[in-house]
Amino acid sequence: MAFNLLQGKKGIIFGALNDLSIAWKVAERAHEEGAQFVLTNTPVATRFGEIHELAKATGSIVILADATSEKDLEQLILKTMEHFGGKIDFILHSIGMSMNVRKGRPYNDLSYEYFLKTLDVSAVSFHKVLQAAYKHDAINEWGSVLALSYVAAQRTLYRYNDMADAKALLESVARSFGYIYGRERKVRVNTVSQSPTRTTAGSGVKGMDGLMDFTERMSPLGNASADECADYCITLFSDLSKKVTMQNLFHDGGFSSMGMSNRAMLMYNRSLECKDCPEASDEDTGLTD
């Protein structure tokens, strides 16, 4: 159901790779709510992904940019303002990548070259986007900038690896830039901390099925889907959340406030009762991070 929540608003959406992407769902919902936007991703992603289909369906244009490149971001901001004939109202940063995760390097044996890349792509890029937008005064008063985060910024989750550090930095950037952007230009900056979600990036984390089953059992409202995440992002781009800024907002069915749930405990007890099941140790599973 559409409510015209973004009627007349213009924006930039980073990170729609395919129809599983959280950014893809946000683009579809933003379109339904009356927004116009530019879609952006890397040249490689647009070759493998289906972003042009999304652009067609939502009446958008695609402007390529690597979010780690200050030059690309500057061009993106300038071309977007030229396209719309003025300022925009919202930006979605939905970007994440870790070569350490991809290559199976555990946290106690990181490649530092990859580690710096993880931080650059997944967190510093958020600062670069904000700085480029600020420099060109690209966002209207009461505009809204959002990035996607994960609870591994606060809690240690097995196998999330160096992405946890990237998410902690991402959330810190939202607070630090949110102060300046709010004070000087009345623009809000937040992160949404989403449940594990089956997307291309999500599937890069090994053991995703087990993790999703665990978080589903632990969350009183169950895991939040990508579509539900998109709904939440729309409210945060709308004028109904004008005084929300510098926050990390959990969108996870309650997971982040739980210690143990009945449903998870039942499963755990069942595994204890299973006499034939070997007790898993890190050695058995060959896992160290």
Ligand SMILES: NC(=O)c1ccc[n+]([C@@H]2O[C@H](COP(=O)([O-])OP(=O)(O)OC[C@H]3O[C@@H](n4cnc5c(N)ncnc54)[C@H](O)[C@@H]3O)[C@@H](O)[C@H]2O)c1
């Ligand atoms: N899937 C999950 O379980 C989950 C949970 C919480 C948060 N998130 C976060 O949501 C965001 C979106 O991820 P997703 O799950 O939709 O996966 P996805 O793979 O669909 O999206 C990740 C996007 O990042 C883009 N990207 C990578 N490097 C880039 C660069 N240098 N410049 C510009 N774009 C680049 C990719 O092309 C891709 O479109 C990420 O920040 C991710 O960490 C995902």
